[in-house]
Amino acid sequence: MVSESTPSGLAVEENPGAAPRPVRQKVFSGIQPTGNFHLGNYLGAIRNWVAQQSEYDNIFCVVDLHALSQTTSRDTLRENNRNLANMLLASGLDPAQSIIFIQSDVREHTELCWLLSSVTMDGELRRMTQFKDKAGGRGERVSSALLFYPVLQAADILLYDTNLVPVGEDQKQHIELTRDIGARFNARYGETFVLPQPDIKANGARIMSLEDPTKKMSKSDASPNASIALTDDPDTIRRKIRRAVTDSGTEVVAAPDKPALTNLLTIYSLLSNEPIAALEERYAGKGYGAFKTDLAEVVVAAMAPIQARLADLDANPDAARAILSDGADRARARAIFKMAEVRDRMGIGLG
Ligand code: AMP
Ligand code: TRP
Secondary structure, X not given: OOOOOOOOXXXXXXXXOOOOEEEOOEEEEEEXXXXXXXXXXXXXXXXXXXXXXXXXXXXXXXXXXXHOOOOOOHHHHHHHHXXXXXXXXXXXXXXXXXXXXXXXXXXXXXXXXXXXXXXXXXXXXXXXXXXXXXXXXOHHHOOHHHHHHHHHHHHHHHOOOOOEEEOOHHHHHHHHHHHHXXXXXXXXXOOOOOOOEEEOOOOOOOOEOOOOOOOEOOOOOOOHHHOOEOOOOHHHHHHHHHHOOOOOOOOOOOEOOEHHHHHHXXXXXXXXXXXXXXXXXXXXXXXXXXXXXXXXXXXXXHHHHHHHHHHHHHHOHHHHHHHHHHHHHHHHHHHXXXXXXXXXXXXXXXX
């Protein structure tokens, strides 16, 4: 079934002879098992996945094959896979509402990646900002997996007839490329893939570094004080927020010339579910100190239930293993079905 997302948020299944039946939109998103999962990942992506879980037909994936573009240690990758799986469950992803699995458990992702490379232009991949940032002109010394990264991401998304891809702002270009690849395939071989839409929220899609509000909070930042890890203990959280850079002046307001305060207010507002304007009013004339003290407690309180669930999951490794194995079975069943269609369209094998 091929359907474009409709503005109402519902895809309509074509079922000749019967009245159109609304079906739930399909959501797919992924996250790399690379190091410390931080507040930016949580607010920009995972929290939204959790909040919308009951509305959609969801698939969430630990993309370990993507992480191979940068991780070269076997033990690190294994450990990161386990930690991230536990973190997703602790953050509230629910296997009763969402398929949660490890990318490498469903081999169809790598197969589709290769097939899609035949409709992806080399120039398109070299123009990706993430590639340019990460490769940084060191062409001879970065793996070609870094260049191929968006083709595998397109495969992840197109494999499941995805309508919506909830991500942070930095992934917008990769979703646009996914649409281009899907459209090119459809034009060449006939309608096969649904063209997905990015789902990027107005707030939180770009949480900035606590040390430099012109840079995004990033797993690859060398300084541990630039980001808050979801596993940071309360005192570490308090210390990092106390040290966070602020703007000149004393007023707690969000404004284009106050990037640091805008970032801190955004974090406060998202975690407390209060509008930024209400916070500006509350802290008028109170200065940065009082604001930061309260913000630290808001973050500590938001992390506490996640950290408690994480401790339970860490103490019982078989729990996540069973959930991810079941998730892979469910994802694989859909992937096998789609790949049969793709192979046939392309004329692979004897048919
Ligand atoms: P990554 O850490 O690159 O695997 O990203 C996982 C998800 O978190 C993606 O949807 C990103 O767009 C999102 N993300 C990463 N960093 C940030 C940030 N600083 N602010 C908001 N979202 C982010
Ligand atoms: N590239 C994404 C990131 O760095 C991770 C990712 C891989 C992804 N496959 C995906 C995100 C499919 C959304 C959909 O955040």
